[in-house]
Amino acid sequence: MKFLSALFAVFGLFFALTAAQMSMESGKYKVVFSDMPHRWSIIQIFCDGVELGTNTGYYSNIMSPTPGKYIGAGHNEGGLEVFLEGTVTVDENAPVPVAGGVFKGNKVVFRKSSTLADVKMMVTYTLTPEGLRIDKQFTALKEQPLHQLYIWQFCWNVQSSDYLFIRRNGTVGKGTFLNDEKMRVYGEREAYFFSQYLPQAKYATVNFMPEFGRVTGINLLWDRKVYHKYYYWIDLPKTLPAGYTSPVVSMIVRAFPAADKAEWESKAQAEAAALLAQYPFARPAIEREDGVTLPPSDKFQVQKFPLEVVPSARYSISFEICKNPQMSQKPTDHYVVVGYYDSARKFHVLGQYASRVAADGEFHQVQGGFQTPSGEEEIFVYVYNSRSTGSVTVRNLKLTKF
Secondary structure (H helix, E strand, C coil): CHHHHHHHHHHHHHHHHHCCEEEEEECCEEEEEECCCCCCEEEEEEECCEEEECCCCCCCCEEECCCCCCEECCECECECCEEEEEEEEECCCCCEECCCEEEECCCEEEEEEEEECCEEEEEEEEEECCEEEEEEEEEECCCEECCEEEEEEEEECCCCCEEEEEECCCCEEEEECCCCCEEEEEEECCEEEEEEEECCCCEEEEEECCCCCCCCEEEEEEECCCCEEEEEEECCCCEECCCCECCCEEEEEEEEECCCHHHHHHHHHHHHHHHHHHCCCCCCHHHCCCCEEECCECCCCEEEEECCCCCCCEEEEEEEEEECCCCCCCHHHCCEEEEEECCCCCEEEEEEECCCCCCCCCEEEEEEEEECCCCCCCCEEEEECCCECCCEEEEEEEEEEC
8 A cells, every 4th residue: 555655646746747737828817727637627727926726626527427436637536538639729820739838818719628438528718808718518429327527616725715606596695714624505506606705815716607597506615725616516317318418518717806805795796797797697498498307216306497586476387398108106206386485494385287297208288377475585496207217308488477
């Protein structure tokens, strides 16, 4: 064991001494990438010379086919990320193969493709004086078992003292870092904007998801002694079918100065409002033709989608639902509910639909109505598919206020 530890230490030193690094620079921003062992992933982020993202962990995307077996960036527990191709373009110049060096301009674009097991990941990093935008899309080359996919990871500087996030409904969450190795945020589904404040540097970070709602998932903040890491874990089925291609998923990364905590909070909320005006929320999948599909599950399974409604109003609701054969014998294992949790965490059902729709693999039109409560409650539509060996798809949901 001592021999192996020493060997790993030698390998780590070798990579540190021989790895090529590439920097993208535009305006006040600088983003640093490394080829080994990170497979041309980010390792540092600077703004005005302030190191906001530190070289203390892995960025990029990490896939886990089974629990604990991670693939991506420098992780190798489940296999190695295989770098396929990368090019860098500066302004209007011709693209060149990625290599060590500095690429500086008004617009610097790094395009990278790689594989994580049987998933091909295509990533575009675009750096301008406004900040960094990252666009990702992935395709299953073969059927791919899947436990987790962290589509976003950022190792923000451990000197950040506080965090702030904003949800789709406008509510704000706040907290303080303790460097205690615990999750400060876990399971937050509705937040589209996160910011951290570094009081010593008097700077703040921004993570913003444009067209929020194009995909669903959970936000996490890990409060460690080496970084305050932001993650986004995307919702996906337990197995990606061969040929599956994701929507394009995007992240905007920015930074701004703030003299104190009060100014940071004010500026963060203003930045969120400006970005949201430029990149509004996406229509939820349940409202589109492609719809939302809940795969077979031998356990309880539900997905929820927010509804934009007003208090004390009557609404009609319509949607199409397709249930594949082999549904559970219990009708409420595969139906649709409109409802909300009150402040005491008591659930209120406003309407329930489609429990008796035939499981014949065909789409059926469903119509109904509901009345919203008088208070300012968060109303959701819930789609269930529990203890079934068939899938449930809901699409083209529409609401009309009477």
